[in-house]
Amino acid sequence: MRKKIVVLTGAGVSAESGLKTFRDSNGLWEGHDVMEVATPQGYANNPTLVLNFYNQRRKQLFDVLPNEAHMALVLLEASYDVTIITQNVDDLHERAGSTDVIHLHGELLKVRSSIDPDVVIDWKTDLKLGDTCEKGSQLRPHIVWFGEEVPMLDRAIEITQEADFLMIIGTSMQVYPAASLVHFAPTHSPIYFIDPKPNISPSAFENLVIIPETAVKGVPTVVGDLIDRGL
Structure with missing residues (x-):
């Protein structure tokens, strides 16, 4: 064995x-406060900002090896x-x-349902408001945000x-x-x-x-x- x-x-x-690493020494992540882009509250306050943030992170993956x-x-x-x-x-x-x-x-190349975390979908393009799962709920990044269970x-x-x-x-x-x-x-x-x-x-x-x-x-x-x- x-x-x-x-x-x-x-x-x-x-x-x-x-x-780029998770966040800089000043606590910012790509110029954003972590609370804005890596918490459920940040997503609820400004979902477009959060989706765009992860869209940029996802794009970076295709430029590295x-x-x-x-x-x-x-x-x-x-x-x-x-x-x-x-x-x-x-x-x-x-x-x-x-x-x-x-x-x-979590994984940048996956998204999941906002109402059912078990509905996970492979995703390589931009994620936008209006992109929904089979149950009709908005898809969100498949990322474990601060305050969420691991x-x-x-x-x-x-x-x-x-x-x-x-x-x-x-x-x-x-x-x-x-x-x-x-x-x-x-x-x-x-x-x-x-x-x-x-x-x-x-x-x-x-x-x-x-x-x-x-x-x-x-x-x-x-x-x-x-x-x-x-x-």
Whole structure:
């Protein structure tokens, strides 16, 4: 039976493909207050603004490609059972070839019904007011906004509890509940923390290995080591 690798990825992985990170140091996201474009209240107040905001984010996806970190993670699947749990809403892991990806915060290339969250539709073009689902309700971005439940969290916790190895890449581990996942990993399992500015103490977890590198530099190194172990 192949060992389990769980990979938790954040904005730092996508940023190296040219996608802008979630928000700037001043709290703005592409010039907008997060409360305007990433909350149910913001959507209710100005749905056109919110739809246009995500239309622009969606368009950006077609101008970028998976980077070396995305590609390296795919190689692990030849030797391990790999699940990627990502905070990112892009499809770069899938485009690189990863086959088991859990999106905690939703996906830009999907939309869903405003009245039934289980009605989810693939969507690659602009989303406008008047675009409705089969039940007649307005479609909205398939994004988990602040104040909303994270529907894939329980599944992510279950997967993390099975990890023989845990990799954390390109995330500050400051956004909850995603940041809590590391606490569900088995205490004996090695944890690789890959970030150019790691904000974690070496003594924070047993078997913690800190790699102070960008994703495109650090991930291939760790992947090579894990593949050597798996063969």
